[in-house]
Amino acid sequence: MRITVLGAGPAGYAAALRAAQKGAKVTLIEKERLGGTCLNWGCIPTKVWVESAHRWRAIQEVADFGLECTAHRPNLQAIVARKNQVVETLVGGIQQLMAKQKVHVLRGRGTVVNPRLVSVQLADGSREEVENDCLILATGSVPASLPIPGLDLPGVMTSKEALDLKELPSSLVIIGGGVIGLEFANIFQTLGSKVTVVELLPCVLPGVDVEIVRRLMPVLKKSGLDIKVSTKLLEIKKQDNMLALILEGSKGVETLTAEKVLVATGRIPSLSGVETKALGLELEGRFVKVNPYLETNLPGVYAIGDIVKSPMLAHVATAEAETAVENIFGKRQAMDYSAVPAAVYISPEVAYVGLTEEEAKEQGLTYKVGKFPFTANGRALTLGEAQGVVKIIAGENGRILGAHLLGPQASELVAELTLALRWGITTEQISHTIHAHPSLAEAVLESAHSVFGKALHFS
Numbered sequence: 001m002r003i004t005v006l007g008a009g010p011a012g013y014a015a016a017l018r019a020a021q022k023g024a025k026v027t028l029i030e031k032e033r034l035g036g037t038c039l040n041w042g043c044i045p046t047k048v049w050v051e052s053a054h055r056w057r058a059i060q061e062v063a064d065f066g067l068e069c070t071a072h073r074p075n076l077q078a079i080v081a082r083k084n085q086v087v088e089t090l091v092g093g094i095q096q097l098m099a100k101q102k103v104h105v106l107r108g109r110g111t112v113v114n115p116r117l118v119s120v121q122l123a124d125g126s127r128e129e130v131e132n133d134c135l136i137l138a139t140g141s142v143p144a145s146l147p148i149p150g151l152d153l154p155g156v157m158t159s160k161e162a163l164d165l166k167e168l169p170s171s172l173v174i175i176g177g178g179v180i181g182l183e184f185a186n187i188f189q190t191l192g193s194k195v196t197v198v199e200l201l202p203c204v205l206p207g208v209d210v211e212i213v214r215r216l217m218p219v220l221k222k223s224g225l226d227i228k229v230s231t232k233l234l235e236i237k238k239q240d241n242m243l244a245l246i247l248e249g250s251k252g253v254e255t256l257t258a259e260k261v262l263v264a265t266g267r268i269p270s271l272s273g274v275e276t277k278a279l280g281l282e283l284e285g286r287f288v289k290v291n292p293y294l295e296t297n298l299p300g301v302y303a304i305g306d307i308v309k310s311p312m313l314a315h316v317a318t319a320e321a322e323t324a325v326e327n328i329f330g331k332r333q334a335m336d337y338s339a340v341p342a343a344v345y346i347s348p349e350v351a352y353v354g355l356t357e358e359e360a361k362e363q364g365l366t367y368k369v370g371k372f373p374f375t376a377n378g379r380a381l382t383l384g385e386a387q388g389v390v391k392i393i394a395g396e397n398g399r400i401l402g403a404h405l406l407g408p409q410a411s412e413l414v415a416e417l418t419l420a421l422r423w424g425i426t427t428e429q430i431s432h433t434i435h436a437h438p439s440l441a442e443a444v445l446e447s448a449h450s451v452f453g454k455a456l457h458f459s
């Protein structure tokens with residue numbers, strides 16, 4: 001079978017690899033870089049910055065740990081160099097995997113001529129036509145742009161440009177208090193910029209369990225971050241060497257000046273090279289419409305990753321790739337979104353899976369909540385990171401409906417609860433599982449105990 005994959009992000013490259021492992025003759029088309037947004041401008045490079053910020057904070061706090069050390073200043077050139085090196089290592093790894101699986105990688109912009117033919121404009125100006133028996137669209141997403149005057153001024157960035165900042169801005173305003181906004185706010189605030197987050201809605205991280213956001217807000221404010229909620233950006237103007245932002249909030253109109261502005265107001269599907277009208281490809285809003293098997297309305301054309309209406313996350317994109325390939329090879333496997341974890345890499349980390357308490361209420365479910373604070377966890381205290389909580393929402397049968405974590409390594413701890421939610425492991429079964437001591441995972445164990453009112457180290 002000949003399979004063409006358009007776009008080599010975590011959706012496209014994973015689909016190409018799996019399909020090749022199953023014996024298909026695969027062509028993978030990429031106009032920029034293997035690895036797509038996630039490896040080059042998203043998940044990985046942001047986490048390199050997060051790690052530098054985390055270690056910088058640790059240096060500031062060494063005195064609390066009985067150590068003496070004189071720190072100089074963050075070197076952004078070196079952070080960017082390390083970021084590039086980590087990215088190169090991973091992209092190189094993908095290149096090798098493609099070669100090993102004999103995936104034909106075409107570097108250029110693909111245009112879908114019809115469901116069975118893609119025309120590729122190669123970097124050297126030539127064209128190549130690729131025929132297929134099956135086409136997988138995986139063209140990803142791009143930042144949503146706002147119709148606001150001044151967004152094209154020098155100094156106004158998206159996350160892509162911010163990742164290459166070689167000098168620390170003295171002040172930074174971030175428009176959008178979602179995941180990207182808060183991750184960058186945490187990075188630059190920690191490294192020493194004066195950061196303000198401007199969010200249109202009444203709270204940051206919309207969609208996250210309300211109690212978790214309520215517990216997070218004072219921690220963020222204490223770190224020096226200025227957060228303006230229910231605030232709208234009206235315009236950005238140049239003012240000497242700075243940018244002046246005209247904002248409208250509950251107290252009226254105000255002007256804020258900053259050296260740099262980062263716009264992080266969401267992402268939209270990229271349908272570059274996919275003329276939906278001409279092809280007759282059905283959309284669902286801005287997203288490509290797919291059935292539960294990830295097939296579009298055009299037979300033999302599948303769509304995966306950020307272009308379909310599912311959480312815009314790399315691991316979801318990869319899971320969709322695996323499901324789509326299984327279905328192309330004859331399985332009838334519906335994509336399962338029942339247990340999708342997500343993490344926000346700030347300090348303290350936020351991670352969650354399943355229903356929020358608000359969603360459980362809205363759905364009229366009978367549920368119990370178990371909570372355990374990190375202040376009562378020995379390992380968290382030794383780390384000096386005892387802020388936050390593990391909150392488990394369990395149904396009547398003890399099965400996990402949702403889990404919400406705020407605290408150290410929440411992005412790792414959520415894995416145990418994701419496994420439990422996915423496979424119906426009950427909070428009682430977690431309660432009867434020995435966890436290593438001292439470990440952060442004991443907070444998960446204690447939270448499971450607490451669903452029955454039986455936490456050992458907290459009452």
Ligand SMILES: Cc1cc2nc3c(=O)[nH]c(=O)nc-3n(C[C@H](O)[C@H](O)[C@H](O)COP(=O)(O)OP(=O)(O)OC[C@H]3O[C@@H](n4cnc5c(N)ncnc54)[C@H](O)[C@@H]3O)c2cc1C
Pocket residue numbers: 006007008009010011012029030031032033035036037038039041042043044046108109110111138139140141159180270271272273274304305306307311312313314315316317
């Ligand atoms: C700053 C930032 C941080 C993020 N952090 C995380 C995180 O920590 N964890 C997480 O799970 N997710 C994170 N994400 C989201 C994650 O990056 C995306 O969900 C993921 O990359 C989607 O994968 P994809 O393959 O669908 O699309 P993409 O990764 O966007 O890849 C699509 C690829 O298709 C190519 N392409 C498009 N059109 C064509 C064409 N016509 N011809 C050839 N090639 C084409 C593009 O060049 C691109 O390389 C982050 C995103 C951003 C922006």
Ligand SMILES: NC(=O)c1ccc[n+]([C@@H]2O[C@H](COP(=O)([O-])OP(=O)(O)OC[C@H]3O[C@@H](n4cnc5c(N)ncnc54)[C@H](O)[C@@H]3O)[C@@H](O)[C@H]2O)c1
Pocket residue numbers: 146175176177178179180181183198199200201204205206231232233264265266267311312313342343344345
């Ligand atoms: N750690 C992670 O998993 C991670 C990290 C970064 C990005 N991502 C993914 O990337 C996607 C995009 O991230 P994002 O942060 O851009 O989107 P988002 O949807 O998470 O947040 C956008 C925020 O901007 C606000 N907003 C929208 N218009 C605004 C306006 N005019 N003024 C002020 N605020 C406005 C929204 O209310 C929202 O809070 C997300 O879907 C996320 O899943 C994931």
